[in-house]
Amino acid sequence: MSLGDFVRYLRAIKGGPDFWTVEEATGVPGRTLREIEQRYRRVGESEEDLQKLADYYAVPVDELTWRREKWRKLLSVALYTAQTEDHPIRLILRDGPTFEGRVLWWDLGATELDLLDGGERLVVQRHAVDDWDLV
Amino acid sequence: MSDNLWEIRRRKKMKVRDLAAKSGVPASTIHQYEAGENPISQAHLRQLARALIVDTWDIKPVSDPKPRAQRAPAKTKPPREPRPQKEAKPARPPVPARPTQIEHLLHLAERFPDVDRATLEAQAGKTLEELTTKEASEMLSQLQERLRQEQPPRVKQPFDRHRAYLPEGVDEFELKYLATAQQAGDILHVTLFDRKQLEGQILGFSPYSITLRQSDGEETTVNKLAIAYYRKKGADQ
Numbered sequence: 001m002s003l004g005d006f007v008r009y010l011r012a013i014k015g016g017p018d019f020w021t022v023e024e025a026t027g028v029p030g031r032t033l034r035e036i037e038q039r040y041r042r043v044g045e046s047e048e049d050l051q052k053l054a055d056y057y058a059v060p061v062d063e064l065t066w067r068r069e070k071w072r073k074l075l076s077v078a079l080y081t082a083q084t085e086d087h088p089i090r091l092i093l094r095d096g097p098t099f100e101g102r103v104l105w106w107d108l109g110a111t112e113l114d115l116l117d118g119g120e121r122l123v124v125q126r127h128a129v130d131d132w133d134l135v
Numbered sequence: 136m137s138d139n140l141w142e143i144r145r146r147k148k149m150k151v152r153d154l155a156a157k158s159g160v161p162a163s164t165i166h167q168y169e170a171g172e173n174p175i176s177q178a179h180l181r182q183l184a185r186a187l188i189v190d191t192w193d194i195k196p197v198s199d200p201k202p203r204a205q206r207a208p209a210k211t212k213p214p215r216e217p218r219p220q221k222e223a224k225p226a227r228p229p230v231p232a233r234p235t236q237i238e239h240l241l242h243l244a245e246r247f248p249d250v251d252r253a254t255l256e257a258q259a260g261k262t263l264e265e266l267t268t269k270e271a272s273e274m275l276s277q278l279q280e281r282l283r284q285e286q287p288p289r290v291k292q293p294f295d296r297h298r299a300y301l302p303e304g305v306d307e308f309e310l311k312y313l314a315t316a317q318q319a320g321d322i323l324h325v326t327l328f329d330r331k332q333l334e335g336q337i338l339g340f341s342p343y344s345i346t347l348r349q350s351d352g353e354e355t356t357v358n359k360l361a362i363a364y365y366r367k368k369g370a371d372q
Contacts, residue, residue, distance in 0.1 A: 009328075012361075093364065095328065096330070108305055108309075109359065112308075123365050124364040125359060
C-alpha cells in the first residue's frame with residue numbers, strides 16, 4: 001500500500017475529515033495532503049510533515065516512511081512487467097493473505113490474478129497491496 | 136444627523152463591492168442609491184446599516200450625488216524631434232557553416248542513394264567546409280524537402296493515440312469485470328480489510344463503491360476503500 005493509499009485509508013478510518021480539517025489539526029498544507037493522496041509518483045519528501053501526519057493518525061512514522069518507498073507507479077511497473085512477460089507475481093496484502101498468480105488485467109484501482117494454486121481467479125484492490133515481488 | 140451612504144461607506148474604507156458582499160444588496164443598486172437616483176428601500180436600509188455597523192437613521196434615505204473629482208488636464212507632450220538617420224551598417228562577412236550543419240547534411244545524404252559528399256560539393260562548387268551558414272542552411276532545406284516529397288504518406292492506424300495509454304489512468308478493466316458479473320447475475324464474494332466477508336449479487340457499482348444484494352435480501356453498499364479483494368462465484372452456486 002502506497003503512502004497515499006495508506007493516508008487516504010487512515011483518513012477514512014478517522015471518519016473522513018476533509019483536507020482543511022487535517023490541515024488545521026496538523027499544520028501540513030492542504031496542497032501537500034492532496035499531493036500525498038493523489039499522486040502516483042514518490043511523494044512525502046518532508047520528514048516533518050510525515051511526523052505530523054503520524055501523530056495525527058496515531059501511527060508510527062516509520063510506517064509512513066516505509067510506505068513512501070512503495071509508491072503507486074512501482075506497483076504499476078511490477079503489474080505491467082508481470083503481465084507482459086507472463087511472469088507470476090506475489091501480492092502481499094495488508095493484514096491478510098498472500099496471493100501468487102498471473103496478472104490477467106490491471107488498472108487504476110484493481111488487478112485480477114489467475115492464482116497459481118487451484119486456478120481460482122481473484123480481483124485484488126491495489127490499495128490493499130502492502131508489498132509485492134515477481135515470483 | 137444622517138449622512139450620505141457614500142460618505143459613510145468611505146469613512147468605513149469599504150468599496151461598493153465589499154459593501155454589496157457584506158450587505159447582500161446588489162452593487163448596481165448601491166451605485167443607484169449613492170447617486171441619489173432612488174430612495175433606499177427600508178429592507179435595504181436595514182441591510183446596509185447592519186453591514187456598515189451604523190443605525191438606520193444614520194443613513195440619508197436619499198443620498199446627495201457624490202461630488203466628481205476634477206481631473207487634471209492631460210499633459211501634452213512636446214512633439215518628438217525626428218531621429219537622426221543611422222548610417223547603413225557594412226555587410227557582415229560570410230560566416231562559415233557550423234560543423235553540426237555539415238554533419239546534418241552528410242547524415243541526410245545517407246538517406247538518398249544518389250547523394251553523397253561528392254555530389255553535394257559538386258552542387259555547391261566548393262568543399263562542404265567552405266560553405267557559409269546560409270548556403271548550408273539552403274542545402275539542408277532542399278534535402279529535407281526532397282525527403283518529405285519522396286516519403287510515402289503515413290497511414291493513420293486505428294490504434295494511433297495522441298497520449299500514452301496507461302491502465303493506471305483508467306478503471307475500465309474493473310468496471311468491465313463488474314458489469315459482466317452484474318449482467319451474468321454472478322455472486323460476488325467480497326473480503327473486507329477487517330476480514331469480514333460479504334456475498335451477494337451485484338446491484339450496482341461506481342468507481343468508489345459496489346452495492347450487493349445478500350441472500351437474505353439485504354442490500355449493502357461497500358466502499359471500495361474497505362475492500363481487500365473479491366472473487367466471482369458462478370450464478371448457479
